[in-house]
Amino acid sequence: MNLNSVLFTSLTLAGALVASAASAAPNWAASPAQPVTLFYPGQSSWEWALTTADHPGAEKFKGGKTCFACHNGDEKNMGDLMVTGKKNEASPISGKPGSIAAKVQFSHDADTLYVKLVFAEGAQPNSHMDPTYATKVTMLLNGGGVPEANRAGCWGACHDDSAGMPSAGGSNRTMYLGKTRLALSRAGGGDALKPAAALAPMKAGGYELEYWQAHLNPGAAAVAANGVIFDKRTESKPTDVTASASNAGGTWTVTLSRKLNAPGAIPIVAGKKYTVGFAIHAGHTAKRFHYVSFERSFALDQGAADFVVK
Numbered sequence: 001m002n003l004n005s006v007l008f009t010s011l012t013l014a015g016a017l018v019a020s021a022a023s024a025a026p027n028w029a030a031s032p033a034q035p036v037t038l039f040y041p042g043q044s045s046w047e048w049a050l051t052t053a054d055h056p057g058a059e060k061f062k063g064g065k066t067c068f069a070c071h072n073g074d075e076k077n078m079g080d081l082m083v084t085g086k087k088n089e090a091s092p093i094s095g096k097p098g099s100i101a102a103k104v105q106f107s108h109d110a111d112t113l114y115v116k117l118v119f120a121e122g123a124q125p126n127s128h129m130d131p132t133y134a135t136k137v138t139m140l141l142n143g144g145g146v147p148e149a150n151r152a153g154c155w156g157a158c159h160d161d162s163a164g165m166p167s168a169g170g171s172n173r174t175m176y177l178g179k180t181r182l183a184l185s186r187a188g189g190g191d192a193l194k195p196a197a198a199l200a201p202m203k204a205g206g207y208e209l210e211y212w213q214a215h216l217n218p219g220a221a222a223v224a225a226n227g228v229i230f231d232k233r234t235e236s237k238p239t240d241v242t243a244s245a246s247n248a249g250g251t252w253t254v255t256l257s258r259k260l261n262a263p264g265a266i267p268i269v270a271g272k273k274y275t276v277g278f279a280i281h282a283g284h285t286a287k288r289f290h291y292v293s294f295e296r297s298f299a300l301d302q303g304a305a306d307f308v309v310k
């Protein structure tokens, strides 16, 4: 390698470092962090929540009330109940904490949305379900086109027959959206999909969720992943989400970001309300053995939302 190419290489590297440092430093001070409690939901599915005989909130939810409106402040108690197997959990993990208290903060700059979660996961028994990652942090994003997620966040995609759920019958079915199925019963929607001619316009009309994820091990760089949930969960390759994380004394600080406009992704525009839900898999858990939040909303710059992101 001659000196010119060494110089060229280092200049290019310096440029790349400046560029990534600039986009990795949003103005967090502009939008305050807010508490979000993630709780252990056991096997409480969408179908369970909509069944009056199972869930006292079913009728009012169907009448228009949101999950969060009824349950705001209950999350810790709900998690403590279900994690022990006293309700909606057939195979509890001994010694697992019932909830995680997180601080969530959003920010954006000209072209990128950032979301930061700060939380201590507590003493997590190792479930050995995910051999690779100790912790996974997920945000589910709804551009408004999934009515069930507008009022129920993650529950819009959580069905009674997905892997590990009561009606799964050994299936490895992922999360999915109910209207992609020919019919939805108390046991979920099974595998019978509406015809392609019906599915395509639903998807084109925004009936789809997106997820952003950070895969974590203490002391190692975060690994980003993202994808969509429609008739199933599909990972996007390559990912258009960026993740960074640090762990100090057991407290994680995890930042996820993506361009406001990424090809094929939900466009994020000022003034519009988006619904999100958060999930944390801790203790090497996988699939349903996570903590989840009730739904929250955000809007860029202005609007009526839980988080107004400056």
Ligand code: HEC
Pocket: 041, 044, 049, 055, 056, 057, 058, 060, 061, 065, 066, 067, 068, 070, 071, 077, 078, 081, 087, 151, 152, 155
């Ligand atoms: C009208 C108020 C209301 C709404 C809306 C509502 N719930 Fe509930 N939910 C309740 C009540 C009441 C209970 C029973 C609490 C108890 O037995 O102490 C409950 C229980 C639960 C439980 C079991 C844990 C526990 O503490 O008993 C879960 C899980 C749950 N709700 C999830 C949801 C989800 C998900 C939604 C939205 C799809 C939702 N709820 C909407 C009122 C509501």
